[in-house]
């Protein structure tokens with residue numbers, strides 16, 4: 001993103017958050033640049049200022065920025081005076097200090113911490129409770145019990161969030177602790193730079209001087225032999241000194257190809273925990289937490305029932321995408337001055353919904369529902385209107401509406417050529433019965449889970 005593009009965006013941001021907020025919090029920021037990791041850096045007047053903007057306007061800013069620059073992933077607020085202008089995209093720029101972490105002694109060349117990624121903002125559910133508990137334990141900062149802590153899981157499930165949360169908590173408890181967080185790619189970059197500049201001694205000394213080392217996305221060093229070698233030595237030196245190491249990756253150690261065996265076994269020698277794909281309840285919980293935050297930011301905006309449930313159903317892959325969708329909805333609603341309802345969802349999120357479209361088919365739903373109610377598929381689709389067939393048919397129609405993106409006429413056609421008004425009636429009926437009839441509610445939930453599994 002260029003300075004000019006940022007200039008143009010500011011107008012939009014002002015419209016979104018209002019003149020007062022804009023003048024107080026956004027105008028004083030200076031755009032510095034975006035690096036290869038998608039970190040967008042601003043110069044902020046003070047540390048507090050950067051933290052405040054990040055916590056209160058971070059999501060909105062990121063959503064606006066990512067419309068112009070889809071690589072934008074994180075914000076960083078640099079409070080150093082005379083910060084370097086943005087570096088050319090091919091050359092990783094020196095990382096600015098974290099917005100929330102206090103620099104300890106001389107500053108470490110880590111990546112910025114995101115001030116929003118704390119334990120307070122992390123929603124715990126079944127899929128991530130073990131990872132959360134392990135992270136919490138490490139953040140207590142007591143004697144090192146498992147080393148390393150190895151967190152793994154798919155894209156956008158909260159690995160980085162947990163690592164930053166540990167770093168924040170440890171730095172808050174003990175501001176003198178030397179906590180270094182960086183990606184494996186940055187580790188390699190520092191290593192190559194040290195080789196090139198003949199500063200290997202400095203490199204080794206610096207990495208061995210940290211109290212806590214966190215390396216994100218370690219799968220990156222697979223197949224990169226000399227980086228692996230150096231990583232191995234760093235790792236051993238720190239473990240020998242009883243210093244805590246926290247590693248993340250997108251898969252388990254034994255699934256990372258082209259990783260030396262001795263490194264693999266080192267990575268497995270502590271506690272290996274995975275973040276499972278989110279379930280519906282966790283996604284809904286995350287959305288509800290975010291909404292609380294947005295209510296302060298956009299007072300007066302109406303959020304209609306069912307919207308969060310719909311998003312939690314439909315966007316199931318990645319929490320980042322889920323959050324982005326909500327941010328976009330709020331920003332859009334405040335721009336056009338309308339309530340957040342299903343019409344707005346369709347208008348403003350059609351691309352996200354298309355991309356996250358489920359692979360669940362109408363056939364599959366019909367088959368599962370027929371099995372569940374112990375009726376023949378032909379009876380579900382056929383013309384008979386007795387309740388034994390009509391109710392399962394309505395449940396199936398309802399699930400088709402919820403779990404696929406098919407239109408009502410299309411669903412009608414697939415149910416023996418019925419009219420779309422029949423489908424609509426069926427869907428409404430099940431909506432009513434879900435509230436009034438516990439058995440139907442249980443059936444629908446069970447079927448939905450089975451279909452989504």
Ligand SMILES: Nc1ncnc2c1ncn2[C@@H]1O[C@H](COP(=O)(O)OP(=O)(O)OP(=O)(O)O)[C@@H](O)[C@H]1O
Nearest residue numbers: 121122123154155156157158159160161286319320
């Ligand atoms: N349980 C959760 N509660 C609240 N927010 C969450 C949770 N899980 C993920 N998020 C949010 O989702 C976004 C993506 O999370 P994060 O960057 O930690 O993912 P990741 O696992 O490191 O993914 P990647 O592999 O892409 O780096 C962040 O904004 C994070 O705050």
